[in-house]
Amino acid sequence: MPVITKISVQQKQTDRYNIEVDGNYAFSVDESVLIEFHLKKGREISKAETEEIQIRDGVRKGLNTAIQYLSIRMRSEKEVLDYLKKKEVDEASRQEILTRLREMSYLNDEQFADAFIKTQIQTTEKGPFIIFRELKEKGIDEEIASTLLEQFSEEQQMEKAAALFEKQLKKHKRDSAFLRQKKAEEYVMNKGYSSSILKKAAVLEPPDAEEELNALMHQAEKAHRRYKSYEKGEYRQKMKMALYRKGFDLSEIDKAIEKLQEE
Structure with a gap:
């Protein structure tokens, strides 16, 4: 049976160890996996056990990656799962990692959603429909999202x-x-x-006559520059349609056109 002939600490990652079997490099493992499987020089190791160790090490590496990702801010389960996929962690390992993170209280979608809603209310202009949509995109259950959004009075x-x-x-x-x-x-x-x-x-005050006139003249001058080369009849028609579409009163539009033509 193959025998472990050397165990050495990696230079850049001191919590990982290179394992040599029968004088050749075989695999590397996290320190916790090294301890869990009692790996040491002179220990016999089968092919099946080697595969099991590598699977366990994959879970450990993925778990460390997820914890580092979560250290920046709270995340939903879907966000963590998507990140692990991006890091090419295999599916079986991803599910075990999520389970471990829940047990370690790193993941809780209800707590995440509650904190997310509070932050959005306090720091953004977003209304409840957008917040609800964003929670759904992050994988939060609709019922949980709806219930927690009741805090947005x-x-x-x-x-x-x-x-x-x-x-x-x-x-x-x-x-x-x-x-x-x-x-x-x-x-x-x-x-x-x-x-x-x-x-x-949306409480509206009656429109200020002077402000309305200033707005009309501003828009009329813009339209005038666009249509001034047209024949008089077509010019008036285009001016009136352009300003009417912008919500101005027709009688006031006529006055604005006449004023521009006088200048």
Whole structure:
């Protein structure tokens, strides 16, 4: 039967050992595997035992890799599994590694989801629909995600949605009141808030006449530069359609066109 003839510590990884059998390099193992299988110089070792040791060492290496990955931040089981696949850890080892990580309290999808939701509420503009979608992408059970998202209260959602809505109104101040509202509503919805929350949060003041006129003239001047080379009738038609699509009142559009033509 083959015999272990030398065991030496690796230079770059001092927790791993090179094993020589019958004078030739055979395999390397983690220190914990070395101890588990009582490997030492002069010990006989069968081919079947060598294969078992290598399988166990593969699990140990994968476990160390996963723990290092988890040391950066909390992860879901799916994230860890995907990472182990990326590192080419075999399927049987991956499942054992996940089991070990659960036993060691490194993995708990419910705790992960709870922490993830709290962080998103505190540090991002995301609404519950987007947070729920991201949790699903991370492999979190839908029921767990839905239950834990109840901590994102309606009051918090309304406060965040209202702030986003107001921010977008200011951002698009050179648009018509109609278009500003539409863009702001779309933005809030795209951030993951429901229409019912938006309806309560989107409190609109009556449009300021001076701001509306300034926005109209800004858009009219842009359109004028685009259409000024057209024949008079076609010019007016294109101007009116362009500005009407942007939400301005037709009577005010006519006044803006006349003012531009006078200049």
